[in-house]
Amino acid sequence: MQKIVTQTEMYALEHAAVAHGATWEGLMEQAGWGVAQVALARLGDPKGRRVVVLVGPGNNGGDGLVVARHVHDAGAQVALYFWRRQFAPSDANWQRCRTRGLAETMAADDPTQTSLRKLVAEADLVVDALLGMGTSRPVEGPLAAIIATLQPPRRPLVLAIDLPSGVDAGTGAAPGGAVCADLTVATGLPKRGLLLYPGRRLAGTLELAILELPHDYLETTMSDLLRAAEVQPLLPARPPDAHKGSFGKVLVLAGSLHFPGAAYLACAGAARVGAGLVTLAGGRAVLGSAMRLPEATLLPLAEGDWGAVGPGALAELNKALPNYQALVLGPGMGQGEATGEFLQRLLGLETPKSRVRVGFLIDSNSDEATENAAPDLPPTVLDADGLNLLAKIEEWHERLPRERFVFTPHPGEMRRLLGVEQLPADLVATACEAAKRWGQVVVLKGATTIIASPDGRNRIHDGANPALATAGTGDVLAGVIGGLLAQGLAPYDAASLGVFLHGAAAARVRATLGDAGALASDLLPELPRAMLELR
Numbered sequence: 001m002q003k004i005v006t007q008t009e010m011y012a013l014e015h016a017a018v019a020h021g022a023t024w025e026g027l028m029e030q031a032g033w034g035v036a037q038v039a040l041a042r043l044g045d046p047k048g049r050r051v052v053v054l055v056g057p058g059n060n061g062g063d064g065l066v067v068a069r070h071v072h073d074a075g076a077q078v079a080l081y082f083w084r085r086q087f088a089p090s091d092a093n094w095q096r097c098r099t100r101g102l103a104e105t106m107a108a109d110d111p112t113q114t115s116l117r118k119l120v121a122e123a124d125l126v127v128d129a130l131l132g133m134g135t136s137r138p139v140e141g142p143l144a145a146i147i148a149t150l151q152p153p154r155r156p157l158v159l160a161i162d163l164p165s166g167v168d169a170g171t172g173a174a175p176g177g178a179v180c181a182d183l184t185v186a187t188g189l190p191k192r193g194l195l196l197y198p199g200r201r202l203a204g205t206l207e208l209a210i211l212e213l214p215h216d217y218l219e220t221t222m223s224d225l226l227r228a229a230e231v232q233p234l235l236p237a238r239p240p241d242a243h244k245g246s247f248g249k250v251l252v253l254a255g256s257l258h259f260p261g262a263a264y265l266a267c268a269g270a271a272r273v274g275a276g277l278v279t280l281a282g283g284r285a286v287l288g289s290a291m292r293l294p295e296a297t298l299l300p301l302a303e304g305d306w307g308a309v310g311p312g313a314l315a316e317l318n319k320a321l322p323n324y325q326a327l328v329l330g331p332g333m334g335q336g337e338a339t340g341e342f343l344q345r346l347l348g349l350e351t352p353k354s355r356v357r358v359g360f361l362i363d364s365n366s367d368e369a370t371e372n373a374a375p376d377l378p379p380t381v382l383d384a385d386g387l388n389l390l391a392k393i394e395e396w397h398e399r400l401p402r403e404r405f406v407f408t409p410h411p412g413e414m415r416r417l418l419g420v421e422q423l424p425a426d427l428v429a430t431a432c433e434a435a436k437r438w439g440q441v442v443v444l445k446g447a448t449t450i451i452a453s454p455d456g457r458n459r460i461h462d463g464a465n466p467a468l469a470t471a472g473t474g475d476v477l478a479g480v481i482g483g484l485l486a487q488g489l490a491p492y493d494a495a496s497l498g499v500f501l502h503g504a505a506a507a508r509v510r511a512t513l514g515d516a517g518a519l520a521s522d523l524l525p526e527l528p529r530a531m532l533e534l535r
């Protein structure tokens with residue numbers, strides 16, 4: 001499993017490695033040697049190739065000096081450009097470069113970067129070893145000017161060691177600008193900032209230089225990179241003697257007059273990942289969606305305002321719910337008052353008192369519990385308007401039954417759930433803390449999607465795809481996760497596999513249609529193909 005680390009976790013791992021007998025110098029040698037191998041593979045025959053290494057003041061610069069030595073020893077012509085690094089005889093890696101006679105330029109002697117521009121213009125490869133995990137503030141002044149000499153379009157290949165200089169290792173932020181690399185070789189383990197935007201974009205292709213780190217430290221709360229190997233075992237089995245009842249039933253409550261298509265997309269998403277039966281619940285507004293998917297059954301519900309679902313729908317819905325193994329709630333359902341009241345009562349949140357009566361609804365029109373007493377909800381995906389309506393309910397997270405929901409917010413919905421104007425910079429920590437506090441699985445959607453479990457586990461999906469930036473793709477994802485929940489996956493696994501399959505289907509769409517013009521519904525036929533590919 002590929003772990004992703006914060007600076008704190010990485011420094012702790014390095015200390016643990018030293019406690020187990022490694023040396024700092026040895027770790028740096030391993031890191032630099034690993035990076036040099038990637039550099040040499042990119043350079044092809046190193047003879048006569050020109051390499052410039054930009055060396056900063058810290059250990060990232062130290063890695064750069066190790067790379068410089070190995071690339072020189074392999075036959076390339078290496079020049080060193082130092083920024084804020086003072087020579088000291090104890091700097092063994094610099095000393096080794098001096099012994100080899102590598103050319104040196106000091107940034108302090110090149111205030112207008114004239115020498116640097118010439119070096120860069122003649123180089124085949126620039127190695128960025130200015131700053132790594134130690135980046136602690138926005139880039140400015142001479143450092144910004146040095147970084148500016150690497151601007152595209154005319155420039156050599158740029159390889160960043162560990163992180164592109166200027167990218168925050170924890171959040172991926174680059175407030176003062178940063179090196180825009182063609183590839184980044186992470187040392188030991190990839191840092192979170194390499195997966196989060198804009199860091200992910202600035203890093204280019206990601207590669208890894210292996211460090212020997214003590215593995216028992218890897219199994220704590222570090223993030224996992226969501227990859228095929230991790231999710232493949234989660235695919236539900238399809239025994240030959242199976243029947244539709246084997247794969248669960250999903251109830252989808254989605255769509256409204258304004259968003260009729262959301263219902264279709266969510267239902268079809270659930271069906272396309274193998275749910276046995278999908279039922280669409282709603283008023284006349286969603287009839288069109290039901291017609292588009294003849295395989296779905298329909299649960300007609302009493303309508304509130306403008307065809308939206310209102311509290312009158314509860315009786316029918318509660319009767320039906322025990323027959324379903326998963327519920328998808330919210331895509332395009334609207335945010336009208338009646339729908340809000342419906343949701344509040346469906347979730348048992350109509351009065352603070354109901355906290356102690358989870359699973360039973362009180363009909364506010366009657367003094368006593370009605371015969372419509374609600375069953376416990378099955379595992380439920382709460383998405384889009386469902387989340388927006390939930391966010392309006394006072395103290396919702398203290399009163400909602402825990403470990404029952406997968407929340408699938410995009411950043412705007414996440415802000416509303418958290419009740420903040422702006423999301424904190426550290427999105428992984430934000431998703432993880434929310435999942436813990438709310439007791440629900442949180443899928444924080446974005447170019448990089450974060451899946452966080454209440455128990456602290458979290459997975460990061462590196463699936464940016466411009467083809468996905470179109471209306472309705474979130475509705476498909478909600479349906480996909482619902483379809484997997486119905487097949488018996490635990491919420492965290494259903495969310496993880498769902499995000500992976502959705503991303504894999506999107507990659508297939510992009511491969512045939514390109515970056516623009518794909519429709520959310522184009523994902524649907526690709527979902528079974530993505531599953532087939534994964535099996």
Ligand SMILES: NC(=O)C1=CN([C@@H]2O[C@H](COP(=O)(O)OP(=O)(O)OC[C@H]3O[C@@H](n4cnc5c(N)ncnc54)[C@H](OP(=O)(O)O)[C@@H]3O)[C@@H](O)[C@H]2O)[C@H](O)CC1
Nearest residue numbers: 027031058059060131132133134135136137138139162187
């Ligand atoms: N620890 C190990 O054994 C290994 C580490 N590896 C590599 O080391 C770096 C992390 O090294 P570190 O020395 O902690 O940090 P950096 O080299 O990234 O940089 C620290 C210096 O940078 C200055 N700084 C930070 N931000 C800025 C900024 N925006 N502008 C100017 N200067 C900045 C900071 O100086 P101060 O002024 O704050 O004192 C530091 O001096 C890691 O990324 C790996 O590459 C090896 O890979 C493995 C072994």
Ligand SMILES: [K+]
Nearest residue numbers: 128131161163
């Ligand atoms: K760097």
